[in-house]
Amino acid sequence: MSGIYVHIPFCSKACHYCDFHFSTSLNLVEGVISCIQIELKKKKHLLSNKTIKSIYFGGGTPSAIHHDFIFDILNTIKENFNLSKNIECTIEMNPDNVSPELIRKYYDNGINRVSLGVQSFRDCDLLYMNRSHDGKQAIESLEILSKSRINNLNVDLIYGYPTLDDKSWIENLKILTGFNVHHISCYCMTIEKKTALEFLIKKKKLRPLEPDTGARQFKIARDFLTRNKFTHYEISNYSIKNFKSVHNQNYWNHSNYIGVGPSAHSFVDNLRQWNINNNKKYCDQIHASKKFYQKEKLNRKNIFNEYIFMNLRSFKGLDISHCYKQLKPNEIKDFNNEIKKLENLNVLRKKNNLIYLNEKGMLISDNISSRLFLV
Amino acid sequence: MSYSQKNIRNFCIIAHIDHGKSTLADRLLEYTKTISERELQNQLLDDMDLERERGITIKSHAIQMNHSFMGTTYTLNLIDTPGHVDFSYEVSRSIAACEGALLIVDAAQGIEAQTISNLYLALENDLKIIPVMNKIDLDSADIESTKDQIIDLLGCDGSEIIGASGKTGQGIEQIIDAIINKIPYPSGDSRGHLQALIFDSVYNPFRGIEAYFKIVSGSIKKNDKVKFFSTGREYHADEIGTLRLEKEPKEIINTGDVGYIISGIKNAQEVKVGDTITSCENSCKSPISGFEEVKPMVFSGIYPVDSDDYEELRSSLEKLQLNDASLTFEPESSIALGFGFRCGFLGMLHMEIIQERLEREFNMSVINTVPNVSYYASLKNKENIQINNPSDFPSVDQIEKVTEPYIKAQIITKSDFIGQVMNLCIEKRGVLTSQVYLTTNRVELSFEMPLAEIVFDFYDKLKSISKGYASFDYQADGYKSTSLVKLDIMLNGDQVDALSSLLHKKHAFTIGKKICIKLKELIPKQQFDVAIQGAIGSKIIARETVKAVRKDVTAKCYGGDITRKRKLLEKQKKGKKKMKQIGSVEIPQNAFLAVLKLND
Numbered sequence: 009m010s011g012i013y014v015h016i017p018f019c020s021k022a023c024h025y026c027d028f029h030f031s032t033s034l035n036l037v038e039g040v041i042s043c044i045q046i047e048l049k050k051k052k053h054l055l056s057n058k059t060i061k062s063i064y065f066g067g068g069t070p071s072a073i074h075h076d077f078i079f080d081i082l083n084t085i086k087e088n089f090n091l092s093k094n095i096e097c098t099i100e101m102n103p104d105n106v107s108p109e110l111i112r113k114y115y116d117n118g119i120n121r122v123s124l125g126v127q128s129f130r131d132c133d134l135l136y137m138n139r140s141h142d143g144k145q146a147i148e149s150l151e152i153l154s155k156s157r158i159n160n161l162n163v164d165l166i167y168g169y170p171t172l173d174d175k176s177w178i179e180n181l182k183i184l185t186g187f188n189v190h191h192i193s194c195y196c197m198t199i200e201k202k203t204a205l206e207f208l209i210k211k212k213k214l215r216p217l218e219p220d221t222g223a224r225q226f227k228i229a230r231d232f233l234t235r236n237k238f239t240h241y242e243i244s245n246y247s248i249k250n251f252k253s254v255h256n257q258n259y260w261n262h263s264n265y266i267g268v269g270p271s272a273h274s275f276v277d278n279l280r281q282w283n284i285n286n287n288k289k290y291c292d293q294i295h296a297s298k299k300f301y302q303k304e305k306l307n308r309k310n311i312f313n314e315y316i317f318m319n320l321r322s323f324k325g326l327d328i329s330h331c332y333k334q335l336k337p338n339e340i341k342d343f344n345n346e347i348k349k350l351e352n353l354n355v356l357r358k359k360n361n362l363i364y365l366n367e368k369g370m371l372i373s374d375n376i377s378s379r380l381f382l383v
Numbered sequence: 384m385s386y387s388q389k390n391i392r393n394f395c396i397i398a399h400i401d402h403g404k405s406t407l408a409d410r411l412l413e414y415t416k417t418i419s420e421r422e423l424q425n426q427l428l429d430d431m432d433l434e435r436e437r438g439i440t441i442k443s444h445a446i447q448m449n450h451s452f453m454g455t456t457y458t459l460n461l462i463d464t465p466g467h468v469d470f471s472y473e474v475s476r477s478i479a480a481c482e483g484a485l486l487i488v489d490a491a492q493g494i495e496a497q498t499i500s501n502l503y504l505a506l507e508n509d510l511k512i513i514p515v516m517n518k519i520d521l522d523s524a525d526i527e528s529t530k531d532q533i534i535d536l537l538g539c540d541g542s543e544i545i546g547a548s549g550k551t552g553q554g555i556e557q558i559i560d561a562i563i564n565k566i567p568y569p570s571g572d573s574r575g576h577l578q579a580l581i582f583d584s585v586y587n588p589f590r591g592i593e594a595y596f597k598i599v600s601g602s603i604k605k606n607d608k609v610k611f612f613s614t615g616r617e618y619h620a621d622e623i624g625t626l627r628l629e630k631e632p633k634e635i636i637n638t639g640d641v642g643y644i645i646s647g648i649k650n651a652q653e654v655k656v657g658d659t660i661t662s663c664e665n666s667c668k669s670p671i672s673g674f675e676e677v678k679p680m681v682f683s684g685i686y687p688v689d690s691d692d693y694e695e696l697r698s699s700l701e702k703l704q705l706n707d708a709s710l711t712f713e714p715e716s717s718i719a720l721g722f723g724f725r726c727g728f729l730g731m732l733h734m735e736i737i738q739e740r741l742e743r744e745f746n747m748s749v750i751n752t753v754p755n756v757s758y759y760a761s762l763k764n765k766e767n768i769q770i771n772n773p774s775d776f777p778s779v780d781q782i783e784k785v786t787e788p789y790i791k792a793q794i795i796t797k798s799d800f801i802g803q804v805m806n807l808c809i810e811k812r813g814v815l816t817s818q819v820y821l822t823t824n825r826v827e828l829s830f831e832m833p834l835a836e837i838v839f840d841f842y843d844k845l846k847s848i849s850k851g852y853a854s855f856d857y858q859a860d861g862y863k864s865t866s867l868v869k870l871d872i873m874l875n876g877d878q879v880d881a882l883s884s885l886l887h888k889k890h891a892f893t894i895g896k897k898i899c900i901k902l903k904e905l906i907p908k909q910q911f912d913v914a915i916q917g918a919i920g921s922k923i924i925a926r927e928t929v930k931a932v933r934k935d936v937t938a939k940c941y942g943g944d945i946t947r948k949r950k951l952l953e954k955q956k957k958g959k960k961k962m963k964q965i966g967s968v969e970i971p972q973n974a975f976l977a978v979l980k981l982n983d
Contacts, residue, residue: 013942066941195938223934244938259941273942280946304946313949321940349967353910372910375935378952383960 010055011062011258012089014044014081015269016070017287020102021140024208025166027200029271029285030068036287040270041077043294045084047268047283052088054266054276060089062255062265063097069125069140071105079117086118096160096254098123104141106149111156121160122153123193128165128172129183136171136214138204150187160251162191167229168222169197170215177225181232190251194229195244196222223371230367242322243370260318262311278306308334309382317377320369325362326380339382346379389568390455391639393597394513395462395477397502398487399495399854403517406549407487407558408461414555415448415459418628444583445595445641447625452563459562460597460641462582464501469730471500471858472677476582476657478504479673480597480641483511483566485558486537490516490524490546494532494821495854496795502536512537513545513561520548532822569597569639576667577601577609579660584651586705592648595626595641596660599671602637603644608663612670613655617663618646651708677709679727680788680859681734681838682771684715684752684881685741686723688963688972692747693722699745700724703737710737715772719881719965720750725772728754731838748961753884753978756835759862760785773883776869779920786862788834791816794845796853798824803848811836812887831860835887839894840979870895870924872902873916874968881965884978892924897981899925905974908932913968 018037019030063085065078078099085091098121099114106124114122128134129143141149153161163184167177184192197217199206208214230240238246245256258265259275266274271285281303284290293300306314312334319326332340347363350356355369355376365373398404412418448459464477478484484505488494505512514533518524526546533544545561547554571578579596587593603609607620622645624632636642648654656677659670687696700712711727728734734754741747758770761783770776770785792813796804798820805815805828813832820826837857845853868891872882882902886894895917902915906929917925937948962969973980 196934196936198938220933226934243936243940256941259945265942267942271943273946275942282943282946310949313953314945317949317952318940318945321937352967355910370936372932372935374937374948374952375910375932378955379959381953381956383953383956 009061009254009258009261009263010058011064011255011263011265012048012055012060012085013255013265013267013272014063014065014070015267015272015283016065016067016073016078017270018073019067019069019140020072020104021138022204024136024138024205024214025197025200025203027203028068031287034073036291037073037077039291040287041073041080043291044081044269046294047300048081048084049088051266051268051274054274055089055264058090058264059092060085061092061095062258063091063095064255065099065119066123067100069102069105070099071101071110075110075113075117078114078119082117082119096121098162098253098255100125101149102140103145103149106152108152108156111152111158115157120158121162122158123162123164124149124153125164126150126184129180130172130176132171133166133169133176136169137166147183150184150189154188160191161189162193162253163189164193164195165229166195166197167225169217170221172225174225174228177228178232181229185233185236185238191245191247191253192233192238193245194226194233196226226371227367240323243373257322260322260324262314262318274301278311280304280306313377313381316380320363320365320373320377323364325359325364328358328361328363335382343380350376350379388571388573388637388639391458391460391568392483392562392566393460393462393481393569393639393641394483394485394562394566395464395481395505395510396485396487397464397478397498397505398517399489399492399498402487402489402492402495402498403549404487407485407515407517407547407555408463410549410552410555411459411461411559412446412448412628414552414559415450417446417448444585445626447627447641450559450563452560457563458640459559462597462641469728469733471856472675473583473656474501475504475673476580478508478510479657479671480580480582481505481508481510482569483513483562485562486512486514486533487517488515488529488533490519490526490529491521493525493529493825494536494795496793496827496856497854499536499795499827500793500856500858511566512539513558513565514539514543515545515547515554515558517547517549519546520551520553528822532825535821569599571598571600571638573600573602573638575600575638576665577603577607577660577662578667578671579603580671581611581654581656581658581660583656584654584708586651587645590622590645590647592651592654592705593630593643593645594648594654594660595643597641598636598638600638600667601662601665602635603642603660603662604635605633609644609646609660610663610666611653611655612659612661613674613676614653614658616653618644618648621645621647649705651705655708677729679709679711679757680730680834681728681754681756682725683728683734683754684717684720684723684750684772685712685726685738686717686720686750686752686881686963688748688750688961690721695745696724696741696747696749699741699747700726702745703740707737709733717752717774717881719879720752720963723750727771731842748972750881750963750972750975752881752975754838755885756788756833756838758785758787758865758867758885770885773869773885774880776867776885779868785865785867787865787867789831789860789863790834790837790857791860792830792832792837792855792857794828794830794853794855795821795825796828796849798826800849800853801826801828804828804845804853807841807844807848808832811841812889833863833865833887834859835885840981868919870898871918872898873914873918874906874965874970875914876916877966878918879965879970881975882977891919894978894981895919896925898978899927901977901981902974903927903929905977906968906970909968911967 017030097119100123126146131143209216233246264276270290274281281301283301396404445462462477464474545554545557578599581596583595610617625642657674661667704710709729712724715725716722762781763783808830813830817829866888899915899917911931913929915927962971
């Protein structure tokens with residue numbers, strides 16, 4: 009299973025919490041898109057005899073640029089890679105970009121999945137986050153998508169910030185599940201370094217996050233969604249049957265993928281590469297045929313650690329015998345000790361040689377992963 | 384060169400840290416062509432990395448120079464002295480080996496506490512003092528005021544003070560002339576029984592201990608059989624010689640001269656600073672006076688973070704002891720920390736140095752427990768016990784009387800800070816014994832105070848209240864009766880013996896509270912609540928809670944997030960590895976010294 013990620017580094021407005029790479033100036037769109045096409049050809053060999061099962065346009069806001077740019081990239085992909093017949097092809101959209109015409113064009117050009125950045129249906133929340141849309145547009149976009157031929161819809165929601173009380177959070181979940189959505193990503197608000205959110209909270213221009221809200225609302229979402237036919241299959245992801253995200257699972261399974269565009273990451277045969285996160289420099293280096301990425305080969309310990317981290321998060325369970333195979337005898341002793349301690353702390357459970365986090369464990373999964381790491 | 388006792392000059396340098404002793408010494412070596420400029424590694428006399436970083440000479444050394452003056456060649460032995468209060472006995476022996484001293488005072492900073500106490504030592508030993516005002520090239524040099532301070536202190540004539548600069552080389556020639564003309568040559572009967580004063584030793588991993596000595600009477604020859612007076616042990620003088628830039632082997636060393644002896648001694652504890660070397664066949668009747676066994680003043684437990692490293696820690700401490708005889712250690716065990724060692728140090732700086740050397744030179748990850756001084760307790764059953772460890776502290780109903788070590792402390796500060804310094808010392812149970820104005824705005828305050836109070840955050844507080852301007856020195860001053868309690872710390876109800884401390888009754892309550900608050904800061908959130916309690920006897924005096932970590936989970940984990948997060952968590956795991964697990968609670972190394980950081 010292999011995938012292609014395309015990073016479209018443009019947005020119409022900067023959300024306060026976002027630490028992904030993007031620009032709100034559309035000057036360089038044309039140049040970046042043509043460089044992405046060059047990069048795709050340069051990276052063709054990495055997945056030369058593999059079948060591509062997923063293409064994902066992320067960002068940024070891919071729906072904020074003209075659709076023809078997206079189709080140009082799709083054509084380049086089609087010309088240079090072997091695509092699976094039942095490929096998952098996703099585009100991230102903002103509600104204010106959704107129109108019946110655009111959705112039809114996307115669909116006609118092979119896009120069969122939309123990931124819609126709703127975040128909340130309430131204007132006060134959207135204002136806190138500095139989103140480009142309002143609650144009304146969120147509802148309208150969902151109505152349009154429900155009537156469209158897109159038959160695989162993900163919606164992102166964010167919880168755990170001061171304007172959203174528990175009651176409103178449940179209300180958001182209720183509104184959303186009233187539509188025909190197949191997949192929901194619920195992200196806890198996180199203050200990333202060097203974001204506007206960090207700055208504005210520090211300057212007391214925005215209310216700070218309260219420490220317990222995130223944990224409480226995580227449970228609320230989990231209770232609500234699992235009672236409404238959704239399976240909780242990764243820390244932040246829920247889906248109805250047969251609609252788990254192919255693309256995301258690709259990441260978590262350590263499968264190969266290439267990422268193209270400024271700041272995108274690739275992972276092929278335990279080699280990770282990441283592109284320059286500056287639109288102009290990215291273009292200049294591509295045109296000059298100079299190095300536009302850094303790389304890192306994962307060693308045994310890194311591979312083991314990522315296996316632990318992602319398998320605990322994605323609820324597939326840690327396969328103890330698989331872990332043993334990668335460990336040296338003295339490491340097995342430490343590993344077992346840690347597992348025993350964690351069992352005593354009642355944060356995980358064992359079933360058929362697999363280890364799973366329980367709800368308490370999910371909330372501290374970073375802490376648990378780190379304990380099991382090899383360093 | 385023919386030997387003449389009359390042509391020998393033995394001198395040391397008395398200076399406060401940072402007053403430029405090492406640079407000036409380098410200049411002397413350069414001027415006398417003992418080393419060329421090219422060989423001159425800055426501050427040659429401090430040769431441990433750690434010393435160079437801290438800018439202090441920990442172990443003293445000696446170096447010999449030759450200088451031709453008016454047609455005669457003179458032998459000048461510079462005996463370097465350690466510059467910190469913890470090493471005052473070693474300083475006293477170095478001084479005892481000299482006939483003269485250069486008193487170096489920084490023209491920009493004036494006289495400091497250590498300068499004075501070492502100067503008194505020198506005067507007690509009848510040394511000829513040559514006053515040198517250093518760093519006169521600095522813009523900030525206050526030449527007139529510094530001159531007045533020196534005149535006040537020594538009662539000398541202003542014209543005797545040599546203005547110098549280690550940086551530019553100014554005044555070096557006058558210093559050399561003064562050394563030759565003013566310092567008396569060493570007395571002593573060259574035909575008498577051998578008496579040589581050991582003033583220092585270093586450990587040479589290939590050849591054993593090198594002892595440095597000054598011959599007070601008689602002479603020593605290669606292959607002589609010699610005896611060390613205090614231990615009574617006998618050795619063969621495999622090699623003797625003088626200390627130039629490199630060791631220079633000699634057949635004989637005569638009265639008044641300074642040299643080294645190598646005799647295959649493996650253990651530094653056999654070579655005691657202040658001891659007398661004499662000849663086996665023709666032994667002197669009595670040793671050179673002034674010998675003292677150096678006793679550790681401060682004790683602390685040292686434990687390996689990983690209990691598997693216990694044997695490695697032992698061997699590291701043994702190696703450290705080879706070149707640092709003032710370090711003592713004996714095995715002890717703690718319920719919380721397992722097996723480790725109770726170590727004795729000369730003072731707080733010495734303790735820090737040992738801890739740092741363990742980490743740097745031996746790559747050991749260790750936990751230091753709260754240091755304490757050595758107490759004596761008389762029990763109701765008439766038994767007398769020494770207490771070097773909080774866990775040795777008997778229950779209150781058995782105790783008749785406890786005594787604690789006192790010191791005489793001298794503090795020199797700007798007169799602006801007198802109030803604050805006095806308040807600090809009084810808060811630290813000090814009693815003011817004298818107050819002397821050195822100049823109109825510099826004052827020397829003398830106190831009698833318990834040594835234990837210096838162990839806890841005294842230096843830092845003194846530095847901060849005086850904006851770094853106060854200097855401090857102390858000497859041991861016997862034992863006095865005291866009122867002591869043991870403060871215990873409990874984590875989730877279990878007493879952690881390694882966090883116990885002995886405190887004066889007057890402070891126990893406030894310090895106990897502060898310790899609990901500090902521990903709350905230092906102990907990271909765990910997967911459950913951690914209750915921290917401070918108790919004296921069965922009475923809980925303070926309680927704090929470290930709340931459990933409720934949520935620690937990455938929200939988004941796609942492409943680039945994976946690497947970034949993995950690296951972060953790997954770093955966290957490395958940090959955790961350095962923590963000590965006690966029961967189910969993970970405690971970072973620095974928490975065990977929380978009591979020392981109450982004001983951070």
